Amino acid sequence: MPRSPLPSVLLWMGGSLAWGLAMATSFQLSVHLFGRATSSHDLALTAIYAAGGIIGWLAALPLIHRIRKRGGPETALAAWLLLLGIVTVGAIAGIYALQYRTFYAHWHAPFLSRIWVYQQIFTTASALYQFAVLGMRHLMPAGLAMLLVLSMVMARRSR
Template identity: 40%
Template sequence: MAGAFVWGSMMAVSAYVALRFGLGRSGGPSIGVILAIYFLGGACGFALAYPFLWFAHRISRPLLRTLLVILLLGIFTLGATALILLLQYRTYYAQWHGPALSRIWFWQQFYTALGSTYQYAVIGTRLYWPLGALFLLATSWWLSRQRR
């Protein structure tokens, strides 16, 4: 749990630094929501990736082991953050969606998910730079050196 909290905090710090210094946003009510999404995405991503790190620790070559940890932690973090952002989008756009479980409702869910994923891929992943990449490399190196 501590690792998930630390990793989530690192992702929130990365998003804050990118927003504050990279994009020049000084504050506002939406900053807290953005930081919460990135924190929860990082924490959930770490918690979901942690059981799979067992496979990485079975690899004897250190470089390959570290690369696998980078891949696992990165994919799970991006996926969890995208899912949390999707749920937030779904909550916001639900007021304009059709009746639940109707044909149009399913199409609206699909396009809401598609739009959320596209926006996260194009705009949201920028908030991981430059600190997120450094945090990913350092954390992956540290996790790959631990014995399980």
């Protein structure tokens, strides 16, 4: 039986939920086990990391599948490591930036005015910088370890 050109539904849905749970777990481990206290917003931040994991998986999977078909196990490992890692971090940062922008929307100028556009650009840039400085640490070392293990398992599975 020939292999399907697209990943299975179980891999799409089950994988996205599992990866979202893994990113939420990474955040919780970072806060409680490694003592990186945030604030009273831990539940909301856990949800951001979980949603970023789900979106990251769903966005990265077709890209990984396309690249994986071109090469051997080394290519599959690199695709899983790089694409899933980068897209997941990007998704978490994007959701964080949207939440950040929503908070500051009360003080922004009217929609689509020139000032509003500047405010959007600088608010988003500030949120992404803040995530890079404060948010990335919640993905280390647990999230990185989960990414490494998952990448090796999935690369081995694709042989």
